[in-house]
């Protein structure tokens with residue numbers, strides 16, 4: 001059977017502009033470190049007409065490293081598509097971590113959802129089907145209200 005997971009990335013998406021060097025790094029460093037659920041997600045995304053929108057596995061591993069370095073626990077995912085960066089975030093943050101994931105489309109999220117469920121990380125995700133800005137405004141308002149409450153309690 002054809003291995004779809006190796007067809008998604010192209011050099012134009014990465015920092016390295018030599019196709020051969022990029023392929024070498026993918027084969028020797030990136031693919032061997034890529035968790036199985038992310039490989040699966042890449043495979044199911046590969047046949048989508050807009051597969052190029054998905055996060056590339058090398059960028060994904062940089063993101064996972066940054067999430068680990070800052071001990072991220074609560075994150076916001078703006079633009080989910082089929083969920084590659086969402087799943088890598090969910091796999092990286094602690095079990096009680098939370099991700100607010102926003103996308104206009106439920107249909108593309110649904111493509112990766114069975115893999116997210118199988119990986120046992122769906123409980124960390126609150127998917128909101130919406131335009132991102134109103135959701136972000138609402139989140140900001142909640143933060144402001146909670147901040148004011150804390151100030152009042154502090155002075156009370």
Ligand SMILES: C[S@@+](CC[C@H](N)C(=O)[O-])C[C@H]1O[C@@H](n2cnc3c(N)ncnc32)[C@H](O)[C@@H]1O
Pocket residue numbers: 053054055078079080081082083084085086102103104105108130131132133
């Ligand atoms: C580049 S893709 C995201 C890739 C994804 N992070 C991944 O790892 O595969 C962009 C996504 O943003 C969504 N999108 C575009 N404009 C949006 C908006 N204004 N509000 C919410 N989602 C939006 C699109 O539906 C699309 O799924």
